[in-house]
Amino acid sequence: MTTPIEPLAGSLEEKLRTLEHMQRATLNILEDFDSEKQRLEQVQRASLNILEDFDAEKTKLEGVQRAAINILEDFDEEKRMLQGVQRATLNILEDFNAEKTLLEDSQRALLNILEDIDVEKAKVATANQQLEAANKELEAFTYSVSHDLRAPVRHMHGYADLLKKSALSALDDKGRHYLDTILDSAKQMADLIDELLAFSRLGQAQMKKIQVNLDGLVQEAVKTLRSDMEGRNIVWKIDPLPEVYADPFMLRLVLVNYVSNALKFTRTRPQAKIEVGTRDNQGSEAVVFVRDNGVGFNMRYADKLFGVFQRLHRAEEFEGTGIGLANVRRIIHRHGGRAWAEGKVDGGATFYFSLPKSRKGE
Numbered sequence: 001m002t003t004p005i006e007p008l009a010g011s012l013e014e015k016l017r018t019l020e021h022m023q024r025a026t027l028n029i030l031e032d033f034d035s036e037k038q039r040l041e042q043v044q045r046a047s048l049n050i051l052e053d054f055d056a057e058k059t060k061l062e063g064v065q066r067a068a069i070n071i072l073e074d075f076d077e078e079k080r081m082l083q084g085v086q087r088a089t090l091n092i093l094e095d096f097n098a099e100k101t102l103l104e105d106s107q108r109a110l111l112n113i114l115e116d117i118d119v120e121k122a123k124v125a126t127a128n129q130q131l132e133a134a135n136k137e138l139e140a141f142t143y144s145v146s147h148d149l150r151a152p153v154r155h156m157h158g159y160a161d162l163l164k165k166s167a168l169s170a171l172d173d174k175g176r177h178y179l180d181t182i183l184d185s186a187k188q189m190a191d192l193i194d195e196l197l198a199f200s201r202l203g204q205a206q207m208k209k210i211q212v213n214l215d216g217l218v219q220e221a222v223k224t225l226r227s228d229m230e231g232r233n234i235v236w237k238i239d240p241l242p243e244v245y246a247d248p249f250m251l252r253l254v255l256v257n258y259v260s261n262a263l264k265f266t267r268t269r270p271q272a273k274i275e276v277g278t279r280d281n282q283g284s285e286a287v288v289f290v291r292d293n294g295v296g297f298n299m300r301y302a303d304k305l306f307g308v309f310q311r312l313h314r315a316e317e318f319e320g321t322g323i324g325l326a327n328v329r330r331i332i333h334r335h336g337g338r339a340w341a342e343g344k345v346d347g348g349a350t351f352y353f354s355l356p357k358s359r360k361g362e
């Protein structure tokens with residue numbers, strides 16, 4: 001609703017003054033209004049600035065908060081990882097403990113075994129000592145028996161021989177045959193006793209070991225046996241042989257025994273083939289063999305052949321006392337080697353021995 005403007009009272013002059021007055025008042029009001037507006041604008045600008053600052057702060061704070069959340073998340077992951085590592089470490093420690101227990105058990109078992117071995121070793125050493133003592137005793141017994149038997153046997157032979165010479169005409173055929181048998185047996189027994197004495201001495205004889213050239217020894221052994229080869233067809237094959245560490249005189253006896261047996265047991269062959277060779281010669285041991293194409297033997301008795309007076313062939317067929325191989329084994333054993341044989345009935349034989357190549361390990 002508009003208020004009706006009342007007409008100004010008074011004269012024109014007064015009316016003009018009143019109007020001027022009103023105009024000034026209106027101007028003042030307008031001026032006041034303007035300054036009020038400016039102030040309000042300032043306030044508004046300030047408010048806007050504050051709001052803007054606030055926004056920036058807010059964004060900053062949000063950023064910080066996000067970073068904090070990220071850090072917390074990272075931290076969680078780290079924590080989880082650490083827990084995993086801890087768990088794995090615990091597992092490893094548990095495994096380690098189990099392994100430790102196992103190792104301790106094995107160690108204890110090993111110690112027990114070592115103790116057992118020690119006990120066994122001590123037992124073996126004692127048994128060895130006893131065996132050595134028993135062997136020495138047996139050796140002494142063999143020596144004294146063969147030595148003491150020698151004289152009575154020679155007496156028996158001597159007196160039987162005297163009887164044959166003085167009373168031969170008084171005896172009939174039967175009596176002469178008895179006397180001849182006594183003489184033969186006494187001679188055989190005297191020979192056996194001599195062999196046994198020699199065998200016994202071999203066990204006691206001093207050994208003088210040196211580096212020996214086997215080629216030379218084989219040549220010597222073959223030369224010694226030349227009389228056994230007369231009228232025979234023999235093909236020899238003698239390979240180069242290694243050097244060994246041995247007593248040359250004893251070793252010569254070994255070779256003479258092996259070669260003389262090869263000659264003897266091929267006697268029934270139209271052509272004898274005898275080979276002297278070596279094998280498995282890489283290690284510290286030399287292996288030498290003597291092979292022939294003779295009558296051979298049954299492998300079941302391969303080890304027996306090396307025993308004293310052990311023979312597989314009848315004396316009527318192949319002469320001998322059966323002491324040769326016993327001597328071989330004794331000599332080779334004293335050198336720390338082995339002696340053995342392979343053969344087949346009617347399929348030839350191979351006799352081996354092994355010896356250390358040098359002083360090492362003596």
Ligand SMILES: Nc1ncnc2c1ncn2[C@@H]1O[C@H](COP(=O)(O)OP(=O)(O)OP(=O)(O)O)[C@@H](O)[C@H]1O
Nearest residue numbers: 261265296305311312313320321322323324325349
């Ligand atoms: N080369 C060989 N072939 C077949 N048999 C053999 C051979 N060498 C040895 N033997 C067997 O082994 C036995 C024992 O041999 P060893 O040399 O000890 O005695 P021997 O030759 O009969 O008599 P000795 O050597 O005392 O004169 C022989 O009687 C024979 O049965």
Ligand SMILES: [Mg+2]
Nearest residue numbers: 261320324325
């Ligand atoms: Mg012999």
